Structures are given as structure tokens and as C-alpha cells.
Amino acid sequence: MKIECFTVGMFHVNTYLVTDEHSGASAIIDTGESQQLAQALGARRDTLNIVAILLTHGHIDHAGALPSLQELWDVPTYLGAKERPLFEALPRQGDWFGMPQLNRPCGRIDHWIEDGATISIGDSKLQYLSTPGHTPGQGCFYDDSDIIVGDTLFAGSIGRTDFPMSNPADMRTSLERLFELPHHLRVHSGHGPVTTLATELKSNPFISFLRGREGVARS
Numbered sequence: 001m002k003i004e005c006f007t008v009g010m011f012h013v014n015t016y017l018v019t020d021e022h023s024g025a026s027a028i029i030d031t032g033e034s035q036q037l038a039q040a041l042g043a044r045r046d047t048l049n050i051v052a053i054l055l056t057h058g059h060i061d062h063a064g065a066l067p068s069l070q071e072l073w074d075v076p077t078y079l080g081a082k083e084r085p086l087f088e089a090l091p092r093q094g095d096w097f098g099m100p101q102l103n104r105p106c107g108r109i110d111h112w113i114e115d116g117a118t119i120s121i122g123d124s125k126l127q128y129l130s131t132p133g134h135t136p137g138q139g140c141f142y143d144d145s146d147i148i149v150g151d152t153l154f155a156g157s158i159g160r161t162d163f164p165m166s167n168p169a170d171m172r173t174s175l176e177r178l179f180e181l182p183h184h185l186r187v188h189s190g191h192g193p194v195t196t197l198a199t200e201l202k203s204n205p206f207i208s209f210l211r212g213r214e215g216v217a218r219s
């Protein structure tokens with residue numbers, strides 16, 4: 001899959017356009033909270049074949065612009081089933097963060113997905129790994145070479161677990177499961193640069209608890 005990153009909005013969130021190069025079908029992963037992604041992709045509307053919208057989680061900076069993208073592409077939209085309470089809080093999430101001007105209407109979710117789900121994008125498939133912790137239904141989408149992780153893991157850090165509906169114990173379990181995937185996977189995070197599972201396992205201070213278990217010495 002070809003992966004293009006668009007960093008958008010006041011939270012500098014990474015949103016993605018993933019394309020199955022054989023068929024030309026694409027999916028949008030996360031939306032930002034502003035019109036920026038709709039404008040960037042809308043300008044390419046004649047050349048894009050968007051077949052799905054996927055959300056890693058329901059925070060406003062990742063899911064807040066869903067309605068504006070669904071106006072352009074009325075396509076099946078996927079989000080982890082456990083994220084429903086947080087997603088449905090979008091109209092008041094701005095209040096939580098002291099920015100009521102960011103309260104947003106919810107878009108439409110067509111498929112509330114569970115761990116292990118498979119989503120077809122043209123001839124390619126993305127697997128869904130549920131990684132709760134940062135939020136109740138945060139999840140990752142991956143194939144044989146790449147994984148889009150939302151706010152589960154960052155280069156040198158992990159997602160915060162001090163927000164409403166976060167759960168630090170769940171985060172620890174989710175990180176253990178994430179690192180059961182092949183370590184060559186390129187990691188595309190919700191914020192910051194691309195990394196790999198292997199790189200993070202060696203040097204990320206927030207997952208030191210995994211190193212003994214994996215038998216990897218800190219570099």
C-alpha cells in the first residue's frame with residue numbers, strides 16, 4: 001500500500017491516505033478537526049477513488065472533521081466498537097479540553113469493528129488491532145509492512161492515559177499485544193515522525209517494561 005501523510009489542524013495530527021496501487025482504491029485514515037484535509041483531498045477529487053474512511057479513535061483532533069469528509073465521499077466508515085461512548089461525546093469534547101469552539105457534530109459510523117477485523121481496500125487488506133488505553137476503543141490498522149497506530153505509540157513516546165475514558169492498565173496490555181506483531185513494521189503515528197516497532201523497542205523509554213520480555217538490550 002502507498003501511504004501519504006497529511007499533517008493537519010491546530011493539533012498537528014497526522015492523517016493518512018492509503019492506496020492499493022493495483023486497483024487505485026484508497027482509504028482515508030483519521031480526519032483532523034479542521035477543513036484542511038477535506039480541502040487537500042477535495043482538490044484531487046477527480047483522481048481519487050476513496051472507498052472507505054477509517055478512524056483510529058474518537059478524539060476530536062482525529063475524528064472531528066468526519067462530517068466534512070463524508071460530504072465529499074459518502075463511503076463506509078469504520079471505528080472500533082469500544083470507542084462508541086467517546087465518539088458520541090464529540091459534541092462536548094471541546095469543553096473537556098477548555099476549547100468549546102472545537103465542539104463538533106458526530107459524523108456517521110457504518111461499521112463498529114472488533115479486534116481481528118479485516119477491511120478490504122481494493123485488492124489490499126488491512127487488519128484491525130484493538131489497542132485500548134489512550135481511549136476505550138483506540139485501534140491500529142496494519143498490513144505486512146506498515147501499521148497506522150493513532151495515539152497508541154509515537155517515536156520516543158506513547159499516547160497519554162490521563163484523559164477522560166483513558167485507562168493506563170489497558171494501555172500496557174495493548175502495547176504488549178502491539179509488539180507481538182513483526183518488528184519490521186513501519187509505524188505511522190497520530191503525531192510526529194515515522195518509526196518502526198524495532199526502533200521503538202530498542203529506545204523508547206515508555207516501553208522499557210517490554211524489553212526484558214523481548215530479550216532486547218537497550219541501545
Ligand SMILES: [Zn+2]
Binds near residue numbers: 057062134151
Ligand atoms: Zn487522541
